[in-house]
Amino acid sequence: MSETVTAHARNWIVRVNGKAIHNWTTCEAGIDLADLAGVFRFTLAEKVPEDSSYQPTVKMHDAVEIEIHSVVVLKGFVKGLNSSGSDRDLSVTVSGRDKTGDLVDCTANPVGPAEYRQIALETVIGHLTSPYGVTVSRQVETGAPFTLVALEQTDTVLGAVERLSRQRGVLVTSDGLGKLLLTKAGTTRVQDKLVYPGGNVSHMEAQISERHSDVYVKGQFNSVLRGSKSALNVGSVPGQTTLTNGHRAKELGASCRIGHCVDPGVKRFRPIVHMAKTQSGASAATQNSANPTLDSVAQGQGTTAPAGNAAYQTGTRAPKRKRTPARQAADPWSLQDQADWRYRTARAHSEAFVYTVPGVLDATGALWRPNMLVPVQDWYNGLNGDMLIGAVTWANTGHGEEARISVVPPDAYDLSGEADTPPTSGRRKTTTGTTWGKS
Template sequence: MSAFRGTTAVSASVAGMVLARWTAVDIIRDLSEISGSFILTLRDDIRSRASWPYGTPGEIGPMLLSQRVEISIHGELYLVGWAEDVIPDASEGEAILTISGRDLTGDLADCAAGPEGPVEFANVTLEDLAGQLCAPFGISVRADVDTGAPFEKATIDAAETVLSAIEKHARQRGVLVTSDGVEGLLLTRSGQTRAPSDIRFPGPGVKRSSARFSTRDRFSDYFVKGQTEKAGGKRAKAAPLTPATTPQERVRRYLAGDPASSEGGSKEAAGVAILGHARDREISRWRPHVAMMKSKGSADGAQKQAEWMERVHRARGEEPSHELHPWRWQGGLWRPNALVHVSDSFLRVDRDFLIAGVDLVFDEDNGETASLRLVGPEAYDPEEDAE
């Protein structure tokens, strides 16, 4: 048997044991998923000795399925969750065990909020609503931003998951729902904290720089349309298509309320009566996008929704990524939803980005690597839905 080449920087407390001899580690926390995840691999010395008398003895005992797991990195608690998969694997002379799972909030994405439902809450704040829905799972809820006034009525459908129910109401308050990885659910907004260090490439500790800059999901113009109750059930006249006008010219007239462009602007009281418009001036070719308001609203609400769409699509079209070594920089571990200043001469960027995802990986050949997925600061700005 070769000497141990794994890491003891990660310790996992599970079923009364503290395990800290890992041959492979992969811990992911990302804003695109409510819950963080982990995959930990160890040499299973108990099974190894039971199968082969010449197996090397060690300190690691068996892992148990569906147990609570507390993972610390360099002595700092980083993720608390459940062991959801246990995979034993043996070859001649050696046995390994892989344990994987998600943090505590994984159950919120899977499970029904009100199986006895539908359920209705009256005069409840977002924190209280989330707290009551999370309480049966033993998950705490905290907010680090103002979550606004109470809801007069909050209805939960029988088949709705806990996460879906909370996010539906959080959007009405412009609040981002995420996991803090350790204690439970966090009601916040994007970029409330800063990363432990800036990133400079070329620079010490930065092993790789890459990016995806894309206009695939960006548009030149964003239109949001809706109807007032007065206009409900009625339709506007179709805009005339004439060889003498371009789409851009018809839009200009439409926004200006020119009667020559169908029943544009303020004259459209009999049909689509609410209009919001925003432009992405970096998209030079004609690429219009139209969305309908999700609920009854105002012209101001339509305009805010159009501006939100432009802002978020643009920010998500910027996705730099950097591989760093080691996991801890200047006394802090990398975490998602923090702003970081990036000065990268290769990518030609020198500004703040939002850490959307962190992937902490260890293997015996490459040691510790922290892969950061970055996006524009506005990429996870929550959309404010009308109540």
């Protein structure tokens, strides 16, 4: 065993099936809010087999535990092995996910039930995850029970959980140790900062991609505004049906629901439509409320969009569009919440800034963690304010420790809108031309 491995073993411990191993050379583990499961990877310097009695250090499906600076950050299972060797040496790369990893590619309820009615978010998620030994911790309010939860035969657990959580504005993430957290973004703060250049950042990487101007979620549901009995019911007198003015329009509005969210940072007309695939528009409270009002651009009447059957309207400047208002506490849960969720997560995926810092501990001696607010000063990318840590990878390179910290806009995973335009947050003027924060 080399001196390098011996030195690192004091702060990093890799256990396989409960037993610490000592022949690893590099190791990394990470948690990303955009992915349900945490991941790990480490390399082994194995002995070349001398006879058939040889036993490798790690096998497929072995249980793995990674401890960094006396803190267990991940418990999971081996998902992949890649080995290469010669007569003189043998190297193996071991990769895997934490205990929630099986939820990513395994089927939800393969033998049923396929439907749940009047059920809370945390209850249905608990039903789906309990066979995998994964527990659920609810840290925020999850809204009213679902009228109906219908599962597709081919749904994965992750697909079902993601579809349900987005319409309640709940962030679902793993703690790395076998527990799903139903939480919200950015409730705690790092007592440190990220500064590039001239600060604690040794390497910066920016990943910026295009997104859509208008996000629609559409669904069609049975109207629940009618009476529970038909006008003619066998065994009883005819029921009473009262027709009101606008009855047809009300029925149409009740059954055909939409959610719509505007991204004011996108200056061109770039709409996208998602189908709901859930019953979040089926409650009486939702169907009694109006669908969102669309501005002229969303209706195809803006200066850069087709105007109905007419030709493109002329104009020299793109119209300024208003941000979609945040939901209010009294608002019924609807497809609008799904549209908000898709808009914010699309923003998170389109703009990520990754900063590598030496060591895995912040200024207070605690491990860098995801889902925390951190002040960022980056003159190149125009960042000067609070950002949300969307992902952290702790790495032991064999020559030292480092943390790769990915930050996203502070409201990236927030449905409530509470983080919109915070006074000390956001980008001001950038090389990319996009803006957020206080205007």
